Amino acid sequence: MDVRLSGYGAASTAPSHFNRMMADFAHTFRDGVDINLGVGYVNEKTIPVDLFHTALRAVSSDTGTYRQAFNYGGAAGSPNLVRALRGFLARRQSPLPDRYRIAIGPCGATSILDALTDLLPTGIVVTADPNYYIYSDTLERKGFRFVAVPEDTEGPCLAALDRKISELGDEAERISFFYFVTVNNPSCTILSNARRRALLDAAAAISQKQNRRIPVFYDLAYELLLHDPAGVPFRSVLPEDPLGVAYEIGTLSKVLAPALRIGYLAGPAGELMTAMVQKTADTGFSAPLFVQDMAAYLLDHHIEAQLAAVNAGYREKALAVSAAIHSELGPHLEELRGGSAGFYFYPTFRDTRTEPGSKFFERLSNPADPAQPRVIYIPGQYCVHPRGDIAEKGLRQLRLSYGFEETGRIVDAIRLMRQAL
Ligand SMILES: Cc1ncc(COP(=O)(O)O)c(C=O)c1O
Known part of the structure; x- marks a missing residue:
């Protein structure tokens, strides 16, 4: 006798291709031998464990400021954290307008992203191509569809966005929300400030036309990791959004520690923010x-x-890994993205395929010589829309993380890639 599952439950019984691939690799992973360029883990050296000791002592001893810190919290989030985030955002760029709220998710930015699938109508999500494959997999299992807009060097291409929206015709009524990652995962393409603004203007125009507010979520996951000194500082669009459709999703995972599981939603006070707080209560009352x-x-x-310390570390790694990619893989490259922010490079090969089953993938993940390190990466196939404009190109792409492994090992892996090519 089977348990009767919801559509989402049934869709979740089989692990995604990507999860299966990572599980297979992890199962036989040899520490110190094999090289994992696939995981989105941060570098362990960037995690300030000593500061966590200091912070825990401060919180447990100052019971005036940090009231009942080991009890249940309110669903809107710790007032201390909301105030501290506002202060931090004001120091970095412009203060969040007074009418804006911050809601702390129960378990990182991921829980905010997941909550959107319950709070907004199941429909079409407009996003970039390639896109954050973990979230697209969630969305797909929950019945959402995508309009995937190929990105150029500044982010999702506006002409393609216009074309794709007009191709939707009446179906445009089914757009649920827009979702853009400001330092894209997997490509680490930086969304320029002009493009960020233009995407908001496009969403506002569609909202006006349909006489409803269609939210635009900017996922800032890697925005604090702009380590290229030539990089232009990011500019939030929240203070200049008269229609009130823009929201930002932030996380402390990449700059303090993923295990904190602290993520937030910032946006105009209103029904969506109120519903988000209720959803946090429903999921687990609050983050610890x-x-x-x-x-x-x-x-x-x-x-x-x-x-400053985290970005200095990633800068050094980005430069060394970029040099290795150019010297080892240069002649095979059609295009290379990444290296200025976040911790991924995203090469496109001229004519070598990268998906599981391809010679390149198999030779790296299952070398004939068992003494050789096995190397794993995220194939572009999992990151592009399978029926989108760049589906073929995706088969020649890969995401290579320089976050987790140390530089010498990453360079070793790139040399093995050259041999495989
Ligand atoms: C684009 C993007 N958004 C969100 C997340 C998840 O953030 P959190 O650890 O706060 O759940 C990640 C993690 O890799 C990410 O790449």
Whole structure:
């Protein structure tokens, strides 16, 4: 006798291709031998464990500021953390307008992204191509469809966006929301400030036409990791959004520690923010309160030095890995993205396929010589829309992370890629 599952439950019984691939690799992974360029893990050296000791002591001893930090928290988030985030955002760029709210998710930015699938109508999500494959997989299992807009060097291409929206015809009524990652995962393409603004204008125009507010979510996951000194500082569109359709999703995972599971939604006070807080209550009351308060303490006292240290580390790695990619893989490259922010490179080969089953993938993940390190990466096939404009190109792409592994090992892996090519 089978358990009767919902559509989502049934769709979740089989692990996604990507999860299966990573599980297969992890199963036989040999520490110190095999090289994992696939995981989105941060570099362990960037995690400030000593500061966490200091923060926990501060939170547990100052019971006036950090009230009942080991009890249940309110669903809107720790008042200390909301205040600290506002202060941090004001120091980095413009203060969040007073009428804007911040809601802390129960479990990182991922829980905010997941909540959107319950709070907004099941329909069409307009996003970039390639896109954040983990979230697209969630959306797909929950019955959403995509309009995937190929990106150029500044982000999703406006002409393609216009064309794709007009091709929707009456179906455009089914657009549920827009979702853009400001340092895209997988490509680490930086969304320029002009494009960010233009995407908001496009969404506002469609909202006006349909006489409803269609939200635009900017996922800032890697925005704090702009490590290229030539990079232009990011500019939020929240203060200049008269229609109130723009929202930002942030996380402390990449700059403090993923295990904190602190993510937030910032946006205009209104029904969506109120519903998000209720959803947090439904999911788990709140993120652990003492962890939120530790994050508040760190944002108040240590975040600027931490950001400088983290970015110096990724800058050094980006330069060394970029040099290795150019010298080892140069003649095979059609295009290379990444290297200025975040911690992924995203090469496109001229004519070598990268998907599981391709000679390149198999030779790296299952070398004939068992003494040779096995190398894993994220094939572009999992990141592009399977029926989108760049589906073929995706078969020649890969995401290579320089976050987790140390530089010497990444360079070793790139040499093995050259041999495989
Ligand atoms: C684009 C993007 N959004 C969100 C997340 C998840 O963030 P969190 O750890 O806060 O759940 C990631 C993690 O890799 C990401 O790449």
